[in-house]
Amino acid sequence: MIQIKFSYLxxxxxxxxxxxTFENNIFVYLRDxxxxxxxxxxxxxxxxxxxDFLKTANRYLEAERVRGEFYPEFKDQIMTTVLEEVSVxxxxxxxxxxxxxxxxxxxxxxxxxxxxxxxxxxEAKVDLSNFTASYLSYIKHVISEFRxxxxxxxxxxxxxxxxxxxxxxxxxxxxxxxxxxxxxxSISDSTFLVxxxxxxKVKNYPKMLADFIDNFIVLNGKNLESDDTQKGIxxxxxxxxxxAERVDFLHFYEQTLSKIMVTFRxxxxxxxxxx
Amino acid sequence: xSVTNYYDAMENEFxxxxxxxxxxxxxxxxxxxxxxxxxxxxxxxxxxxxxSQRKSKYVIPGKLEMSISLLTKAKWPSEIVEIDACKPPxxxxxxxxxxxxxxxxxxxxGHGKKIEWLLSEGQVELTANYKTGKKNLTVTTPQYAVLxxxxxxxxxxxxxxxxxxxxxxGIDKSxxxxxx
Numbered sequence: 001m002i003q004i005k006f007s008y009l010x011x012x013x014x015x016x017x018x019x020x021t022f023e024n025n026i027f028v029y030l031r032d033x034x035x036x037x038x039x040x041x042x043x044x045x046x047x048x049x050x051x052d053f054l055k056t057a058n059r060y061l062e063a064e065r066v067r068g069e070f071y072p073e074f075k076d077q078i079m080t081t082v083l084e085e086v087s088v089x090x091x092x093x094x095x096x097x098x099x100x101x102x103x104x105x106x107x108x109x110x111x112x113x114x115x116x117x118x119x120x121x122x123e124a125k126v127d128l129s130n131f132t133a134s135y136l137s138y139i140k141h142v143i144s145e146f147r148x149x150x151x152x153x154x155x156x157x158x159x160x161x162x163x164x165x166x167x168x169x170x171x172x173x174x175x176x177x178x179x180x181x182x183x184x185x186s187i188s189d190s191t192f193l194v195x196x197x198x199x200x201k202v203k204n205y206p207k208m209l210a211d212f213i214d215n216f217i218v219l220n221g222k223n224l225e226s227d228d229t230q231k232g233i234x235x236x237x238x239x240x241x242x243x244a245e246r247v248d249f250l251h252f253y254e255q256t257l258s259k260i261m262v263t264f265r266x267x268x269x270x271x272x273x274x275x
Numbered sequence: 276x277s278v279t280n281y282y283d284a285m286e287n288e289f290x291x292x293x294x295x296x297x298x299x300x301x302x303x304x305x306x307x308x309x310x311x312x313x314x315x316x317x318x319x320x321x322x323x324x325x326x327s328q329r330k331s332k333y334v335i336p337g338k339l340e341m342s343i344s345l346l347t348k349a350k351w352p353s354e355i356v357e358i359d360a361c362k363p364p365x366x367x368x369x370x371x372x373x374x375x376x377x378x379x380x381x382x383x384x385g386h387g388k389k390i391e392w393l394l395s396e397g398q399v400e401l402t403a404n405y406k407t408g409k410k411n412l413t414v415t416t417p418q419y420a421v422l423x424x425x426x427x428x429x430x431x432x433x434x435x436x437x438x439x440x441x442x443x444x445g446i447d448k449s450x451x452x453x454x455x
Contacts, residue, residue: 213289217282217285217289220285224282224284224285233288237296240293240296241296246296246297250297253293254304254352255352255354257305258352261344
């Protein structure tokens with residue numbers, strides 16, 4: 001291929017035709033035919049589920065990258081054209097696919113394909129707004145469903161269990177950020193804000209958190225140095241950081257602390273006779 | 276007395292870190308509460324010495340192990356401040372009277388201050404002699420007041436009409452309606 005290129009380069013009037021000859025006869029044809037080919041392929045693959053689409057598209061993209069080594073000077077331009085057809089134009093519909101889009105993948109805990117979809121975006125340098133919005137919508141849905149079921153519509157609310165579950169959700173959402181989204185700062189920051197907002201909608205959240213801490217100290221007060229206790233403390237402070245109503249939380253914390261402190265005693269003996 | 280769930284090191288760890296999150300100013304109240312509890316230890320020692328010097332004035336039936344927490348009203352959440360929860364039984368009443376004397380009249384620290392007793396926050400450990408053996412009971416001060424009334428006035432069956440119990444123990448009848 002490189003030999004062919006040079007045979008064109010040195011034909012005719014060198015001053016006038018060096019670049020035009022190659023671009024008009026090879027590169028433009030290569031680029032346009034690639035564009036048409038992948039536009040058809042993307043259309044053809046649109047009936048596939050998102051995981052199958054990603055698998056197929058990635059196979060073709062990898063083959064295209066390998067092929068690009070034969071024309072290194074133009075590889076990037078060809079790849080840009082291919083990615084435009086295969087990825088840029090399809091990312092939005094992949095995210096929003098009602099059968100197997102991002103929301104459905106998250107619901108099914110198919111984290112490998114969630115990760116694959118994220119990388120698909122990153123490699124094509126696609127704006128992450130829609131992708132992020134879909135993830136945040138998933139978080140809102142999960143917390144809101146839990147809130148309705150375990151707090152709003154529940155007759156007996158176990159404060160400790162509610163906070164335990166919210167901790168699980170928080171851990172799950174940030175693990176997804178780390179594992180699937182390569183700790184992307186923008187998505188992690190948005191996740192933090194959405195969790196903070198959703199937690200604040202949980203009725204009596206600040207009081208429940210204060211009760212949870214009280215219970216934690218009662219259970220683990222004698223084992224401050226143990227690894228499990230330290231992990232528990234770290235986890236609790238991540239929750240406090242996610243608490244929007246910190247003044248309310250502090251008020252309830254003062255209450256629980258005061259209840260404990262007034263029972264804290266160093267006693268003395270009065271009277272002379274044994275009862 | 277064994278009743279305590281206060282773990283000094285753990286609470287301090289939490290307070291230190293909460294302080295970093297909410298800032299110094301927000302922690303003033305909690306710091307004041309801790310200061311009260313710390314000072315209470317010293318007050319208890321001094322009060323114990325005060326009592327031992329006035330055994331003839333303050334006659335306490337039996338032998339009691341006691342502890343008093345001296346709280347500054349403004350520093351503590353209003354939710355825990357419930358006064359007049361019950362009439363103190365005689366032994367407790369004598370100690371309360373002695374403490375008022377000790378704190379308000381005998382030193383400079385309580386001069387001009389007023390003491391309100393939060394008996395609902397108090398806890399009493401007592402030993403009950405059942406036919407099956409001794410049992411240690413931990414009750415609130417109002418519960419203790421009820422037990423004393425039953426012991427003193429309930430006869431061998433320890434029975435009294437509710438009206439009399441509430442009257443002699445000085446407990447609002449509505450407390451007995453609380454189903455929680």
